[in-house]
Amino acid sequence: MIRNPRDIQRYNASERANHWIVGICFILLALSGLAFFHPAFFPLTQLFGSPTWARILHPYIGVVMAFFFLIMALRFARLNFIHKQDIEWLKRVGEMVNGDDHNMPEQGKYNGGQKVLFWGLVIGMLLITVSGVLMWRSWVAVPVGVVRAASVVHAGAAVFMIGLIIMHVYAAIWTRGTIRAMLYGTVTRAWAKQHHRVWYRQITGDKR
Amino acid sequence: MALQSLDIKRRSATTTPSPQVRQTLEVAKLIDVSACIGCKACQAACMEWNDIRDEVGTNVGVYDNPSDLTANQWTVMRFNEVETADGGLEWLIRKDGCMHCEDPGCLKACPAPGAIIQYSNGIVDFHEEHCIGCGYCITGCPFNVPRISKKDGKAYKCTLCSDRVAVGQAPACAKVCPTGAIQFGSKEKMKEYAETRITDLKERGFDNAGLYDPAGVGGTHVMYVLHHADQPGLYNGLPKDPAISPMVSVWKGVTKPLAMAALGAAALGSLFHYVMKGPNEVSKELEDEMEREDERLRAQEKEDVK
Numbered sequence: 001m002i003r004n005p006r007d008i009q010r011y012n013a014s015e016r017a018n019h020w021i022v023g024i025c026f027i028l029l030a031l032s033g034l035a036f037f038h039p040a041f042f043p044l045t046q047l048f049g050s051p052t053w054a055r056i057l058h059p060y061i062g063v064v065m066a067f068f069f070l071i072m073a074l075r076f077a078r079l080n081f082i083h084k085q086d087i088e089w090l091k092r093v094g095e096m097v098n099g100d101d102h103n104m105p106e107q108g109k110y111n112g113g114q115k116v117l118f119w120g121l122v123i124g125m126l127l128i129t130v131s132g133v134l135m136w137r138s139w140v141a142v143p144v145g146v147v148r149a150a151s152v153v154h155a156g157a158a159v160f161m162i163g164l165i166i167m168h169v170y171a172a173i174w175t176r177g178t179i180r181a182m183l184y185g186t187v188t189r190a191w192a193k194q195h196h197r198v199w200y201r202q203i204t205g206d207k208r
Numbered sequence: 209m210a211l212q213s214l215d216i217k218r219r220s221a222t223t224t225p226s227p228q229v230r231q232t233l234e235v236a237k238l239i240d241v242s243a244c245i246g247c248k249a250c251q252a253a254c255m256e257w258n259d260i261r262d263e264v265g266t267n268v269g270v271y272d273n274p275s276d277l278t279a280n281q282w283t284v285m286r287f288n289e290v291e292t293a294d295g296g297l298e299w300l301i302r303k304d305g306c307m308h309c310e311d312p313g314c315l316k317a318c319p320a321p322g323a324i325i326q327y328s329n330g331i332v333d334f335h336e337e338h339c340i341g342c343g344y345c346i347t348g349c350p351f352n353v354p355r356i357s358k359k360d361g362k363a364y365k366c367t368l369c370s371d372r373v374a375v376g377q378a379p380a381c382a383k384v385c386p387t388g389a390i391q392f393g394s395k396e397k398m399k400e401y402a403e404t405r406i407t408d409l410k411e412r413g414f415d416n417a418g419l420y421d422p423a424g425v426g427g428t429h430v431m432y433v434l435h436h437a438d439q440p441g442l443y444n445g446l447p448k449d450p451a452i453s454p455m456v457s458v459w460k461g462v463t464k465p466l467a468m469a470a471l472g473a474a475a476l477g478s479l480f481h482y483v484m485k486g487p488n489e490v491s492k493e494l495e496d497e498m499e500r501e502d503e504r505l506r507a508q509e510k511e512d513v514k
Contacts, residue, residue: 006502036319036342038464039221045340051320052361055340099485137343137356147347148455155459159467163474170478175488189501190494 007186008203010109018072019182025065026165032058033158059136066129073122079109080119086112106197113171120164127157214374218326220318232328235373236395237382239303240405240433241443242417243389246271246285246301250381250390254283257369257380277304279357282366283381286444302432302443303381303390306353306366308332310426313452316460317348323363330395330429331370336362348460350425350450368429398431405433424451 011019032054034041045054088105089096089112096104096113104111110118134142134150142150172178177191192200200206216226255261262280265273271287283305290298312332315324323338324345334345334354341361345354354363369379377383382392391401402419409417418437421427432443440446 004502006505036344038468039223039319039321040468042221042319042321051338051340055342097481097485099488101488135347137346144347144352145453145455148453148459151344151347152455152459152463155463155467159463159471162471166471166474166478170481173487174478174482177490188490188495188498190490190498193498194490194494 003186004188007188008192008200009185010181010187010192011185013185015072015075016182016185018068018075021068022065022072025061025068026161028061029058029065030158030162030165032061034162037155037158056138059132059138062129062132066125069121069125073118073125076118080115082112082115082119086115089113090116101194107195107199108202109196109199111196117164117168121161124157124161124164127153128161131157214331214370215328216325217328218315219322220315220324221321228328230328234395235329235331235368235393235429236398237308237368237379237430238391238393238398238402238433239430240389240391240402241300241302242405242409242414242433242435243387244285244301244303245387245389246287246299247386248273248285249384249386250303251281251283251285253380253384254366255281257372258282258367277353277355277365279355279359279362279364282306282364288442288444290442298435300435300443302446304353304444306332306368306430307351307425307450308366308368308429309350310428311452313348313350313425313456314345314354315348316452317344317456319344327370329373331368331373332429333367333370334363334365336360336364339363348452348456350447350452395427395429402431402433409433409435420446422447422450424449 028048031041031044032048035044035051035054036042036058042051045051048054048057085105085107089107092104093113095101131150131154133140134146135154172182175195177188178195181187189200189204192203193206215228215230215232217228219226260280260282262274262278265275267273268275272284274281274284277284283303286302286304288300288302290300292298308331310330312324312326314334315326315332318324319342320338320340323335323340325333325335327333339362341356341363343354343356343363345363346352346356354365356363369377369381372379378392379390382390391398393401399419399421406417406419414435416438417433417435420432420434420437420440432440432446434440434443434446436442440448
């Protein structure tokens with residue numbers, strides 16, 4: 001595919017690398033975490049060399065993810081403040097899911113759904129990081145009651161976030177022409193105008 | 209420890225039944241606290257039989273030595289000086305260690321298949337070769353018993369000498385106890401024996417003497433005869449009503465099927481949404497519009513070059 005020089009840059013290289021560091025960590029953490037959570041997934045520990053290696057590596061990968069997520073969240077937080085048009089968008093999300101986006105309010109760089117996802121992940125990351133540290137017996141010793149509560153929070157936050165990420169990945173697949181934004185940075189002008197018209201106008205100066 | 213000739217009743221992180229056709233006799237160790245003289249022969253025998261040696265520690269001002277259970281110390285005598293209402297002193301000495309619960313919190317919490325085993329005779333055993341060292345057993349235990357070894361990162365605790373029991377021997381601690389304070393046999397027999405001890409204690413004025421076989425964990429395969437069964441806390445904080453923490457039950461109970469169902473629904477829901485609604489494509493009009501604009505701009509560039 002010859003890329004159109006007039007394609008719009010949505011993410012720069014640093015943002016993309018940051019996103020994929022978090023993404024890779026998340027996948028590794030989900031695979032090893034699910035293995036500890038449910039016996040049906042225990043064989044996934046073999047992907048990490050052995051069950052014991054999975055247990056050893058999981059928290060360190062978690063530290064890497066928490067660090068890079070923090071940077072990513074700080075980068076994107078301002079763009080994800082929720083405004084009135086986002087609430088409008090969210091009220092009409094049913095139409096969108098049903099395949100009709102004609103009446104959807106015009107959106108900036110992120111739509112209401114993406115913003116909800118963003119803040120959901122921020123809360124999830126906060127809970128999972130704090131509870132994870134409290135469960136990390138190699139380095140942290142806290143009373144058993146705290147560890148028990150942390151274990152419940154950790155599992156709950158993980159399931160919540162894996163659910164959000166399934167939605168995140170699906171939304172990217174469903175909305176054609178989206179994944180390239182996170183792979184090599186650009187989207188077509190038509191994509192931007194259709195899905196994020198306010199942002200499209202800001203970038204191109206196109207008044208239509 | 210592994211390679212037992214004992215029948216397995218339950219395995220950690222295993223969702224199908226373990227082989228359990230053969231029914232073996234339920235065993236129990238009975239520790240008669242009222243007959244214990246605190247000689248620590250049981251501790252020595254445990255170290256000797258199991259070939260474990262804890263590091264020499266420091267005196268912390270009490271007789272407890274070492275001061276706590278460790279990966280190398282599977283039983284510890286807990287010494288408690290208790291003042292009675294009439295100004296007297298009671299020296300309550302409890303042999304601490306794994307209680308071998310009928311409903312073991314460690315086994316419930318353990319994520320590694322087969323790392324914790326409950327034999328059909330009731331013994332709860334750790335198979336360290338399957339242990340991944342996560343410490344969930346410590347989180348699950350209502351008695352604060354398992355310890356992770358600093359040497360190999362695996363969890364250890366009293367095995368109730370499952371290797372000895374497998375060949376018809378009593379645990380090393382019971383074998384060595386000089387006063388008969390540690391008895392071993394079928395759980396039924398041990399309860400009967402406990403009754404005689406309790407009757408005796410009551411005759412001697414311990415009105416609240418009783419058996420510690422807590423129902424909250426389905427009963428235990430290590431039981432105590434206590435002079436003050438109404439106040440187990442006197443015996444170095446022995447819990448009055450131990451049970452698997454509700455936190456652990458939620459974490460390892462309802463959360464699992466609910467979470468799997470929710471995540472499965474999200475994944476399958478996404479797939480079927482795509483299949484039934486189709487992708488969210490950029491509209492043809494917008495693509496054509498951009499196409500026309502591209503052509504216009506290209507034409508303009510050519511003009512400019514001229």
